Amino acid sequence: GQSLEQPSEVTAVEGAIVQINCTYQTSGFYGLSWYQQHDGGAPTFLSYNALDGLEETGRFSSFLSRSDSYGYLLLQELQMKDSASYFCAVMEGSYIPTFGRGTSLIVHP
Amino acid sequence: NAGVTQTPKFRVLKTGQSMTLLCAQDMNHEYMYWYRQDPGMGLRLIHYSVGEGTTAKGEVPDGYNVSRLKKQNFLLGLESAAPSQTSVYFCASSYSRSGGNTGELFFGEGSRLTVL
Secondary structure: OOEEEOOOEEEEEOOOOEEEEEEEEOOOEEEEEEEEEOOOOOOEEEEEEOOOEEEEEOOEEEEEEOOOOEEEEEEOOOOHHHOEEEEEEEEEOOOOEEEOOOEEEEEEO | OOOEEEEOOEEEEOOOOOEEEEEEEOOOOOEEEEEEEEOOOEEEEEEEEEEOOEEEEOOOOOOOEEEOOOOOEEEEEEOOOOHHHOEEEEEEEEOOOOOOOOOOOEEOOOEEEEEO
């Protein structure tokens, strides 16, 4: 089986940097994905890490350490529109993703 | 392209009624999934399919059945709805691992089901 842990809520101010952590336990790991979901909307894909290191896409970056079973999503230059839920998802051998419970990010002016 | 389309978007059922949610994708994806989302629980996998004619159970399959008769469609059925099945249901699709999966799932807009 597998389990993922991520904080339930994170708050930050506009313009700041915030990091959302995700730790996982799996029997056969292939990669870690991140998704964003606004209230009432569908989850949308942000990033995928299969190898150790940092992947950067604009203001968002995602990091993976396979040896530590740990990853994080880094959001820079926070904007009000970044207020949303963020989910990590682990991909195992079956290539069927399992999602964490999500982190609610609240951005204050 | 429409991507992933779910119908209906909203439905209210009485306990014991049956219904089917339809998911259609036009991206020629091999893999399709049904998730349910409840407050504080994230996305939990109900059933999935890795190709036409194949289905498999996910984390929370009880009370649901699925069929994948055509590659582009994935149906989720509730034979006898219960209040515990009140939830938001998301369908998703992706490429297979051999087909170039890069970890990305494409989601539909969700179907909001209430069982009274």
